[in-house]
Amino acid sequence: MSGIPPKKAALAVAAVAGLALVTFVRPFPPAGQIVCYALLLGLLLIAVALPRLDDSAVAAAQMKNDHERRRDTFTAPRPAPTPRPEASLRNRWQTACKHHDNVLSAYGAYELDPAMLLQYPALWDLSAQPVMDFHDALDMAGGLRTDEFPADESDATDYIDSIDILRSAWTKADRFARSTGTDQLGADDARDCRRALKLLRHADGTAGRERASYLGQVITTVDRLTDRGVVAPAPKISEELATRVQLAIEA
Structure with a gap:
């Protein structure tokens, strides 16, 4: 009975002793003897034949607790991943x-660049x-x-x-x-743009009054293109060209 818990072992010993006492002493009449035998055999069955019922119940409860812990582990919300730092x-x-x-x-x-105006009006x-x-x-x-x-x-x-x-x-x-x-321009307007751009490039290779003359023609052409609505008024470019003319005259 090494596998039987102490309380059940004591119960089994008591049941066996009771059976022996009832068998040899016969303290009850036959009907009482039968009832006494039945009770003592029932106690012995509980103690010997079913020694692990409590253990099984404990094991079942333990399994249930383990299952619930695992379920909580899987169903518990996981912490959100740390977002990548944004600027x-x-x-x-x-x-x-x-x-x-x-x-x-x-x-x-x-x-600010007259050449850009004439190339890309x-x-x-x-x-x-x-x-x-x-x-x-x-x-x-x-x-x-x-x-x-x-x-x-x-x-x-x-x-x-x-x-x-x-x-x-x-x-x-x-x-x-x-x-x-200049593809969207008419033939005359496109020709004026090309001519003014050519004069501007000539001016870059000259100095003094010759340079001022070339630049003056460029200004005249740009003003004409503006008057015809080919390009919108570009005061910064007009100022830039006028400044170049003045510097050329003073050189």
Whole structure:
């Protein structure tokens, strides 16, 4: 009975002793003897034949607890993965400012260089959709830009979004102007652009009054193109050409 728990072993011993006592002493009449035998045999059965019922119940309970722990392990929400660090809003705003400056610099090459005006007059064609879109985006970005990081973060987000639009619009406008050249112009207007560009290049190889003369013809041609609506008024270019003429005369 080494596998029987102590309490059940004692119960079995008591049942066996009772059976022996009832068998040899016969303290009850026959009917009582039978009842006594039945009770003692039942106790012996519980102690000997079914010694592990409690152990089985304990084991079953343990298995149930283990199952519930495993279930909780699988069903418990797992911690969310740590997101990759994104650039701060301030850094994105500063990057947008740099992109804005780059667009302004690229556009300035057209605004300040007469050769760009004569080679790619389509950039001044305000009836062309890519050019209109660019100027709309330029005005929007300029209106949202601030010298310092905005106190309202939504203003910074709006500015960043406007620069994305501006960069895309500038790429399309620049591509349109370069791919078009003077092709959208009539024959006379295209010829004036080519002639003025040739005079401008001649002026770069001369000095003094000769240079001033070439530049003067360029100014006359640009004014004529502006009057005919071929190009929009470009005051910065006119000022640039006038300054070159004055410097050539004074040289």
